[in-house]
Amino acid sequence: MGSKPGNSPLPSQAPNAPRRSARKRVYDKTQHDSYDATFSTVRSRRRMQVQTAITSGDAPVIDLTGQADPPTAQAPPRKRRKRADSPSVEKEERRRRVFRKRPPQSYLQKLDRARTQRLFVVDRKRDDTEDVPMEKVQIVGTTGNLYEVVIGLVPQCTCPDSQKGNQCKHIIYVLHNVLKVTGHLEYQLAFLSSELREIFANAPINTHDDATKENESGKRRPIEGDCPICFMEFEPETEEIVWCKAACGNNIHKACFGRWAATQQSNGVRCVICRSAWEVDAPMQQLLANGIVNDEGYVNVADQFGLSGERDHSTYHQPWSRGRYSRYYR
Secondary structure: OOHHHHHHHOHHOOOOOOOOOOHHHHHHHHHHHHHHHHHHHHHHHHHHHHHHHHHHOOOOOOOOOOOOOOOOEEEEEEOOOOOHHHOOOOOOOOOOOOOOOOHHHHHHHHHHHHHOOOOEEEEEEEEOOOOOOOOEEEEEOOOOOEEEEOOOOOEOOHHHHHHHOOOOOHHHHHHHOOOOOOOOOOHHHOOHHHHHHHHHHHHOOOOOOOOOOOOOOOOOOOOOOOOOOOOOOOOOOOOOOOOOOOOOOEEEEHHHHHHHHHHHOOOOEEOOOOOHHHHHHHOOHHOOOEEEEEOOOOOEHHHOOOOOOOOOOOOOOOOHHOOOOOOOOO
């Protein structure tokens, strides 16, 4: 019995074809839909790229006339250099120690001693380098030890307190009394180059370098201003003052000059300002007795000028140290 034409089986329904499970049919449909979605996304992205190129004017123009010159190869765009690589860009200078917003108590205690105790500046040398100026100051402490203070990017001193990383009294003395630094710069642990230039520009003229021959007669100058050795004001009513009778006529504390002369072991007694031979009324050559090197390795001239050589701790107030003040040096 023959089958009717309208009832002939479809190819997918052929008797010999294996039937697929419902899970397989769902998987095939999912793969087909995923392919269509991916292909559609690629075509959409390509259309967007073409549209962007046309809008920006970067799309290639096809010349149908054949009269245009052949296109020239364009060099790849140069990468912009970083601003830091440019020699014209000045790098910002960084402070080498933490900036102090206010003076700490430890600084105020040492500042009080620098204001009340007289130290002795025996030599000054300034390096006026345009970029980073600095100054070296030879200073005698109250115990007679000779230290060197360097005012630079990070002020330093050869005393034990400074060697431990502290801002010692000698550094504070030079900043406050010698260079007359004021404001927030006075208590900083480090300076910028611009701050050093400002400090030295505003500092008093170095009398050692400003010695002129305008007054070679030895006529005494008015007693005013600061002593050129201790950089403290003259008080004629309470202290003896001597002056250079041989040449410049500048005034000096008698005690200060005696201590300064003791450090000039082989040069002879000379004026601290004009360096002329000192004209004396008394045997000042006795002041040239050689200083000795003490156990700490410092040249000490305490014996020559009646200094005890002992550190006076009466101005130190540190109850937590139980009477031991070895970390502070005078």
